[in-house]
Amino acid sequence: MTNNDYLDKGKPPRLLILDDEAMTGETIARIAHFAGFEARHLTSSATFFDQVTRWQPDILAIDLIMPEMDGVEVMAELARRGSQARLIITSGVGSRVLDAAGRSAREHGLDIVGVIAKPFSAIGLRELLYRAAKMEGSPVAAWPGERMPPRQANVEDLQEALTLGQIRLAYQPKIRCRTGTLVGFEALARWRHAQLGDIPPDVFIPLAEAHGLIDRLTLKVAEQALDWLVDISSEATANRVGQHVLQDMLLSMNVSARSLANSELFDAILRLCRERGIAPQRIVLELTETSAMQDATTSLDTLTRLRLHGFQLSIDDFGTGYSSMVQLVRLPFSEIKVDKQFVMTATDSEESRAVIRSVVELGRSLGLNTTAEGVEDQKTLDYLDELHCDLAQGYLISRPLPPEDILGWFTVREAQREEHRLTALGNLGLLDTPAEARFDRLTRLACRLFGVSTAYISLLDRDRQWFKSRQGLDLTETPREIAFCHKTLEGDELVVVPDALAHPFYKDNPLVRKSPFIRFYAGRPLYLRGGEKVGTLCLVDPEPRAFGEGDAALLADLAGMVENELALGASHAHDECTGLLNRTSFREQAEAACQLCRRLGLPMALVSARLEELPSVNKVFGRDTGDRQLRDLARLMVGVAEEADLTGRYRATEVTALLMGADLERANDIAESLHCAILHHNDSQVSDKAKLMSSIQVATLPPDEGSFEQRLEGAWQLLG
Known part of the structure; x- marks a missing residue:
């Protein structure tokens, strides 16, 4: 019986499915049954070939990835047996492999109908089945014994x-x-x-x-x-x-390519926005990649006008069309959406991951937001976060x-996220703990760099805002409901209030009307490595202030340094012997400070003291004496360099202080003070105790390019 005999004899076409995932095979069979086909599904290639011989199916649906025989081997065996059944190839391996598999089937002489990527839609599968049955997508009304399915919708219905x-x-x-x-x-x-x-x-x-x-x-x-x-x-x-x-x-709203030439439509949408008081900046008009390319000149004119009016523009299904790179650069898009066929197969397909990675990197290089649609599992969302993809949508979310x-x-959802956030905050172990130098130095630096009266690091607990570090503020906590930071943590962006008395939301806040009389506020959320927002780094002043893009970038840099402290924790960031920053943490934070000085055009000065005889002291007097000398040196350095932005154990026998915005003269002053402090310390020691034998160096680094370590290597000067 040929694959057309069933049409002559009035029999429903037979579909045999080979897929090692039983649920997938059952789904295909169910869709086929509903469309009027007779269908069976198998998970084993051994029984599959037996059924091909005995049942004589008219159509075969074969998955490419199977444990016993892969799809290519199955197709080769079908060709060897002279199979006349029509063939549909399914898989989640990615379009390139699917296309290659289709070419392979044709070269074997098999009658292939088409390929369909997993996960597939019922509509797409039905279309392939109808094509395989030589019915060109028509309903299966001609098959006796089958109920006539509903008619297709027509233009009158629409x-x-x-x-x-x-x-x-x-x-x-x-x-x-x-x-x-x-x-x-x-x-x-x-x-x-x-x-x-x-x-x-x-x-x-x-x-x-x-x-x-x-x-x-x-x-x-x-x-x-x-x-x-x-x-x-x-x-x-x-x-x-x-x-x-x-x-x-x-x-976001979708726009058809057919509409791009109709300026009256977009004028009407703009008018609807104005009548409702909606800023066009809140509207994202999405066009498919292919539609945006059909008439590049018209697209350019229309899309440019829309951007001038403030609308955001998204190029949808990116990666599935043509001339992508050239047109993306030409047209004024603000967002790229990664096509869901790549996102939904990201966990199983390296090709899909490569496409997603390329699109995200392209979007970042062009200053565009990237959105991934079709996110259905946490593993995919984690991968997107790892790539720094901006936005996601899909069934995992809703x-x-x-x-x-x-x-x-x-x-x-927000209640669940808040409980997760509070758990992460509690795990930090910072609430209601004493002040710590690692945070205080950053709030002091913020006050100095921005010239504000107050800077603080707040942690937002369930019912209160608690200050882990504060400069210029007498409060230790406030009710959460009146905290500026409460609103800041609702979103992910920096919140700036140039004048609280002129702001409708804040003007009646008791923190504005009463002490501390906040007029200016700038707060940037603080994130943990898992993305939880636990608090804010804030600037406050009793006078109104302007706050520009450069200020925002600087505050973000400082917030990053706070986040680094939150991630490391006190025990991981600090040296057990001296209590100062350990070597790893000092180097990391010195690099961040170096970049900050480069952004601000500030020099940086360093003072370092090395215990030259420490190995001998450890050998003669014991390790406890050597550790005590390191602690004494650290205490003396902290005492003479109180204003230092970083103080740490730079090397095994070396303690270093770093000062942002300081010059060589200031470094020499601190070095001289340290030298005197060491002499005084040695004079106070009993004669049989080891003395501090220290060499002192100073260095200055101008705000140039290059890493901290590389630039510092040749900059040291020994104190005479």
Whole structure:
């Protein structure tokens, strides 16, 4: 019986599935049964060939990756046996391997229908099955004994749906990969017909495009989505959920290539934004890569105008189209979305990971946000975070939600994230602990660099803001509900309040109206390695202030140094013998200080004291005496270099102080003071005790390029 005999005899076509994942095989079989096919699925290649001979299937669906025989071997065996069945290849190995497998099948003389990547859609699989049955996608009405499936939606149905408002929206959340903070939603059109049921977008969008209804559909979507955005962003909603982060949500909407020439459509969307008081900067218009390339000149004109009005532009499904690099540089996009076929196969496909890596690096080099869609497991999200991908969306975070479910989802999710954050904060072991020099030196540095009266490191506990380090502030804690940092931690960005008395949210805050009379505030969240936000590094002043991009970058650098301390912990960062920074921590933080001085154009001075005879002291007097000498030297260095930004055990026998913004004269002054302190210390020792035999060096580093270690190597000068 040939693969067309079933059409002549009125029999349903037979599909035999070979896939070692039983659940996948069962899913394919279920889809095939519903489409009118007779289907069986097997997990073993041995029984597969027996069924090919005995059952004589008309269509074969073969997975490429299997433990006994891989798909290429199976196809070679089918060719050797002279199989006449039509062939569908499935796998999650990536499109390049799938395409190569398809070419291999054809070269073996097999009748291949097509290839389909996992995970696949029911629609895509049905299309391949219909093609295999030589029915060109038509319903299986001709097969006797099978119930006539519902008819396909037509243009009249779509026109009626638009007139009656049957097109509704669902919203899929987008989060930051690093922190999990919600940043926006993508609006997705949904159509449920009374008789035909749910009609997927990949059916009705092409229908709208083909019959000139796409602009009307886009405008209907925009009206609904913008009305929803007004509601979700309202003060009433913010008060209801206890957060204001929803007031800054971004909204993404899809735009068809057919609409790019219609300037009136985009004028209408801009008018809708203005009527609702929505800043266009909060709207992201998404175009597929292929659609953006169809008419490059029109695209350039239209997209440039949209960017001038403030809209953000996203290139969707990046990596699946053509001329990508050239067009991406030409067109004014603000975001790249990595196509979900790569994201969904990232855990199993090195090729997919390579594409994702390349897109993320490309986006970073062009100053664009990168968004990965199709994130379905934590391992994939962790990989995206490792690559520094900006945003993610997918079933791991949430399926598309009807508007009435969003606040409930948000409230539950934020409660879970807060408990996780509080656990991470508790694990630090810093709450209600004494002041530590490693944090105090950074808040002192912040006051000095920014010229503010107050700087502090706050940790946000469940009901309070507690200050781990503070300069210019008498308080040790405040209620969380009035803390500026409470709002800062709702988002992931630096929060700047130039004048609190002029700010509607802060003007009546008791910290503004009463002591400490805050007028200026700048706070940057502090992150742990797992992305948890545990507190803030803050600048406060009783006078209004401006705060520019350079200031923001500088504060971010300082916050990074605080985060390094949080990650290391006191025991890991400090030398057990001297209590100063240990060698590793000193070198890391000196490198960060070096970069900071380079950014600010500041010199850097160092004073170092080395115990030349320490090995001999250890040998003659014992290790305890040698350790005591190191502690004494460390104490003396701290005493004469109180203003040092870093003091640490630079080498085994050496203690070093680093001062940002200091010159050689200041370094020499400290060195002389240290020399005198050592002499005084030795004079006070009993005659039979070992004396401190120390050589003292000074160095200055101008704000030049190069690493700290390399530049310091030839800069030391011995104190005479």
